[in-house]
Amino acid sequence: MRPDAVHAVIAVKNLARAKSRLAERLSPTDRSRLVLAMLSDTVGAATAAGLASVTVVTPDAEVAAAVRALGARVHPDPAAADDGLNAALTDAADAVRRAFGPVELLALQADLPALRADELCDMLATAPPTGRSLVADHTGHGTAALLVRDETAPLAPRFGPGSARRHIDSGAKDLGGHWPGLRLDVDTAADLDDAAALGVGPATAAVLDDIGWPRPVHTDLTRRCTAGSHVC
Numbered sequence: 479m480r481p482d483a484v485h486a487v488i489a490v491k492n493l494a495r496a497k498s499r500l501a502e503r504l505s506p507t508d509r510s511r512l513v514l515a516m517l518s519d520t521v522g523a524a525t526a527a528g529l530a531s532v533t534v535v536t537p538d539a540e541v542a543a544a545v546r547a548l549g550a551r552v553h554p555d556p557a558a559a560d561d562g563l564n565a566a567l568t569d570a571a572d573a574v575r576r577a578f579g580p581v582e583l584l585a586l587q588a589d590l591p592a593l594r595a596d597e598l599c600d601m602l603a604t605a606p607p608t609g610r611s612l613v614a615d616h617t618g619h620g621t622a623a624l625l626v627r628d629e630t631a632p633l634a635p636r637f638g639p640g641s642a643r644r645h646i647d648s649g650a651k652d653l654g655g656h657w658p659g660l661r662l663d664v665d666t667a668a669d670l671d672d673a674a675a676l677g678v679g680p681a682t683a684a685v686l687d688d689i690g691w692p693r694p695v696h697t698d699l700t701r702r703c704t705a706g707s708h709v710c
Contacts, residue, residue, distance in 0.1 A: 480528075480602075481527050481528040481529050481530075481598065481599055481602055482528050482529065482530045483530060483581070483582055484529050484530060484581075484582045484583070484584050484602060484625070485529065485530045485531045485532075485533070485574045485578060485581050485582065485583055485584065486524050486529050486531070486532045486533065486583075486584045486585070486586055487532075487533050487534075487535065487553075487567055487570040487571050487574060487583065487584070487585050487586070487633070488517070488520065488521070488524075488532065488533070488534045488535070488585075488586050488587075488588045489534075489535045489536070489555075489563050489566040489567050489570065489585075489588065490513070490517055490534060490535070490536040490538065490541050490588045491536070491537070491538070491562075491563075492536075492537055492538045493509075493510035493513055493514060493538050493540060493541060494506060494510060496509060496510065496513040497509045497512065497513055497589075497664075497665070499665055499666050499667075500512070500666070500667060500670070502667075503667050504689065508685075508689045511685050511688075511689070512670075512682070512685050512686075512689075513588075513589070514540065514541065514544055514681075515591070515681040515682045515684065515685040516588070516589045516590070516591040516664060516678075516681075516682050517534070517541065517544070517545065517588045517589070518544060518545070518548060518679070518681040518682075519590070519591045519593065519678065519679025519680070519681050519682050520586060520587070520588055520589070520590045520591070520593055520679075521534065521545055521548050521550050522548060522679060522680075522681070523590070523593040523594060523595050523597075523598065523659075523679065524586060524593075524595075524598060525548065525549055525550070526595035527595040527596075527598040527599050527602075528595075528599070529584070529598070530578070530581065531550075531551055531574065531578065532545075532549075532550040532551065533550065533551040533552070533553050533570050533573070533574055534550050534551070534552055534553070534570075534588075535552075535553040535554070535555055535556075535566045535567065535569065535570035536552065536553075536554075536555055537554070537555035553569065553570040553573050555569075556569040563635075563637050563638065564635045564636065564637055564638070567585050567633060567635045567637070568632070568633055568634075568635060571583050571585070571632070571633040580629035580630050581629055582625070582626060582627050582628075582629060583625070583626040583633050584602075584623060584624070584625050584626075585623065585624040585633060585635055585637075586622070586623050587615070587621075587622050587623070587663040589663050589664045589665070590622065590659065590660060590662065590663055590664075591662075591664060591673050591678040591679055591681075591682035592658070592659035592662050592673045592676040592677055592678050592679070593659040593660055593662075593679070594659045594660075597657040597658075597659050597660045598660065600655060600657065601613060601623065601625075601653060601655060601657055601660060602625070604653060604655050605625050605627065605651070605653060606627065606651060607627060608627050608628060609627055609628060609649070609650075609651065610624070610625065610626050610627070610628070610631070610634075610645075610648070610649055610650040610651065611624075611625040611627070611650055611651045611652075611653050612624050612625070612642060612645045612646065612650045612651070612652060612653065613625075613653050613655075613657065613660055613661060614642040614652060614661065615642070615661050615662070615663050616658075616661045616662050616663070616669075616672070618642065619639070619640055619641075619642055619643070620637075620639075620640075620641055620642060620663065621636075621637055621641040621642050621645055622660055622661050622662075622663055623660060624637075624645060624650065634648060636648060658676055659676060659677075662676060670686075670691065671692075674686060674691065674693050675693075
C-alpha cells in the first residue's frame with residue numbers, strides 16, 4: 479500500500495506536563511524542549527515517508543505552532559475528562575475523515591526521535607492490505623503505532639499500560655518487522671540513551687547537544703529490544 483493513502487494522527491499533551499519520568503535528570507524547561515524536539519522529528523519522519531497528511535491533536539499553542547511550521551495539521555484537544563489520549567486520537571481521526579472522506583488511519587506515538595521514513599514505508603508495505611495492525615514498542619507491552627486499513631472502521635485506540643495486548647485482543651495483527659526507530663518511544667532516561675545510540679533526528683540531536691545529555695559509548699539495543707516476545 480502506498481504511504482500517500484494513509485493519514486496519521488498524533489496526540490501531544492501540554493508541554494509542561496510531559497515526560498515526568500525524566501524529571502530527575504531534566505528541568506521542566508529542558509523536558510519541554512525535548513518533547514517538542516522529539517515530536518518535530520516524529521512529524522518530520524512521517525512527512526518524509528509521504529503520508530497523505532499528519533494531524534497533531536494538542537491543547538498546547540507552542541506545539542500547534544511548531545507542527546504547523548512542519549506542514550502538519552492541528553486539531554484542538556477535546557479535553558475529555560477520562561481516557562484523554564484515546565479520546566484525543568479518536569476525535570482527531572474523526573476530524574481527518576470529515577476533512578478527507580473515507581481514508582486509512584495511522585496513530586503514532588509522539589516521542590519517536592529515532593524514527594526513519596523508510597521504517598514507516600516498510601511497515602506499511604508489510605502490514606496486511608485490510609484490517610487493523612499494530613507495532614509493539616521496544617518493551618513489547620506498549621503500542622508505537624496502530625494502523626487501520628479499513629476506510630470506514632473506527633480507529634478505536636486502546637493506548638495506555640499494556641496496550642499491545644489490548645490492541646491484539648481487539649483484533650489487530652501484531653507486526654514483527656525490524657523497525658528499531660519506530661518501536662523506540664522515549665519515556666525514561668534509558669530510552670533516551672538508546673535513542674541517542676540508535677541515532678535521533680536533527681531537532682532532538684540539537685536539544686541533546688545543548689543540554690549536555692551524555693551520548694552512550696555502547697548500548698546493547700538488541701538485548702533490550704528482544705527481552706520480550708517482540709523483535710525490535
